[in-house]
Amino acid sequence: MAETCPHLAYRTEGDGKSFDTARAFCTVTESFVQPMRADVCNARYGLDPAADCEFYVDPGASDGSETADR
Numbered sequence: 001m002a003e004t005c006p007h008l009a010y011r012t013e014g015d016g017k018s019f020d021t022a023r024a025f026c027t028v029t030e031s032f033v034q035p036m037r038a039d040v041c042n043a044r045y046g047l048d049p050a051a052d053c054e055f056y057v058d059p060g061a062s063d064g065s066e067t068a069d070r
């Protein structure tokens with residue numbers, strides 16, 4: 001049931017930083033993921049992004065209402 005978080009991306013730049021190799025990037029917080037949290041993002045060790053990450057938002061919840069696309 002636990003899958004990689006749908007908000008997880010890999011980018012070489014963002015949040016005012018850039019790297020030679022792509023790093024885990026959270027499209028919710030618009031910032032690079034801390035190594036500790038990356039275990040949650042990748043649903044390792046039985047962790048579940050939806051349950052264990054306080055930044056997680058339901059991907060289906062953005063139709064039509066408050067979440068502005070930017």
Ligand code: SF4
Binds near residue numbers: 005006028055
């Ligand atoms: S688990 Fe949390 S920090 Fe990681 S990508 Fe998903 S929402 Fe972002």
